[in-house]
Amino acid sequence: MEHPSIYLEPDWVNTIRTHAPDSERRGILGNEQLALIYEQKWFKFLVPEAYSGLQIPLPRQVRLEEGLAWANGSFGWVVTLCSGAGWFGGFMEAEFASKIFNDAKLCLAGSGAATGAAVITGNGYVINGEWNYASGVHHATHITANCIIKQGDKTVLTNEGSPLILPFIVDRKDVSVIPAWKFVGMMGTGSDAYQIKNLAVDKEHCFNINPKFPVVDAPLYHYPFLQLAEVTLAANLSGMAVHFTDLCSSIFAERIQRSATSMLQKDKLTDILNEVETRIANARTHFYTVVDRSWQVVIDKSTLSEEAAHEVSVASRNLAKVSRESVDTLYPYCGLMAANPETELNQVWRDIHTAGQHSLLTFDA
Structure with a gap:
């Protein structure tokens, strides 16, 4: 399974992560981060092309959002939630929608x-x-x-x-x-x-959401909103979990090099990291297989059956569960730095456990 970072430019990641600590202290995304969002039109992922939006196919959007959450949890979450509301543009009357969505700095909360x-x-x-x-x-x-x-x-x-x-x-x-x-x-x-x-x-x-009868007749607006929300939120947790395992990989490698670490401990660190990485990779592979298949069904048939929609929900919630559990499996082996709120590791841990409380991701489908 490909790493989430392959969908991002290194300069983007640098901008997102460099300003993440200040963003966390201030409780809001920084101007440099917002400038990147406006430049790439990430708040317009789901806005119809007719209103200067990207109207991006769902499989690509989800992969990008996973990558952005891997770069930083808060950043990816804001892009996901605010861009998600752009989907409503497919259900509003054109004259009214054009007044709202053509704004270059559009952001819907x-x-x-x-x-x-x-x-x-x-x-x-x-x-x-x-x-x-x-x-x-x-x-x-x-x-x-x-x-x-x-x-x-x-x-x-x-x-x-x-x-x-x-x-x-x-x-x-x-x-x-x-x-x-x-x-x-x-x-x-x-x-x-x-x-x-x-x-x-x-x-x-006031507008009415009905994927069977969108104002903008395109596959994106025929996809059911519940499953759209589930897949995008689950991808955020997945991105954060991969970020956490990346950080653990460096930490474990350093601990393995210490003379004070016994051979038994070295083997444990290696095995536990491999097990977690495999578990996340398998859940991500299944998730994207289901998402891609559901998207193709909507393209072909303009609707998703209840059975297919349920499969998307199950895969999304399973990915969220695996992401949370994987982070918790690794956490005890990271030392006291994992409990230090000033470290990136702790920030990712706090982010995934806060985002993971979202009601759409808590219970089995």
Whole structure:
């Protein structure tokens, strides 16, 4: 299985990693990192070509995101989450979408949680709510938010009797950011909360996601959103796990050279690293086989069966699980430097265990 780094230019990696410590201290991506993103249009991975986006095929996007997460966890995560929202451009009316997505510094942040409400008015809605964990919110141009739809004080119900929840997109200037990211890892993501108060928007700010009937008729927008989210997040954990094993390889090599390390210990270090690298490689190989196959099915048939979609979910969650467990297998053999928050090794360990708490990757499919 190829190493994630093959999809990145050395200069890119240098820029990402050189500014990673400062990004972690400040709790937001640095200007040099953002300049690289804008230059490469990475926030536009999923934006339709009609709106100056890359509309990149899913298999290539996932490999690139794994590479970016290998370079740095926070950097890869922000690119993945903010570019992922660009997929919504395939479901918005063209005139409205063109006003948003043609921005050269486009960045969409948001939350999938329905912790807001949108009250129907004559020409649109009035939005109120507060949402957590909006990666990239500090440099976002627009914000997406899921809202429970209300008619007056009453909740609008679907045909099945559940509350109707619809996504909205609003200008960043209409949103208040609330400092709230106080976790051990992914410090550079700036994943703070945001609030919207009594914001009146036209109905065009609300859109409906249906991969069977996208506005932009292309394979990317026929791919199911749940599986799209799962594969991109799993690839991030995989990239971080490979980064961790790379660092361990150097650490173990140095320990093996020490005269104080016994032959038994040297063999253990060699064996455990080989076992973990093989385990990750096998999980990555299976994952990409499933992703590539599912993508071809969507190209051929414009849809993915429930069985095929479930296979993608299983492969994604398995890769996430293997990535977490592999890092924990190696951690005890790294010495006290693994517990030092100022080391790169500890930063990767904190990142993967923070990102790995995402609900989409926690339970088996």
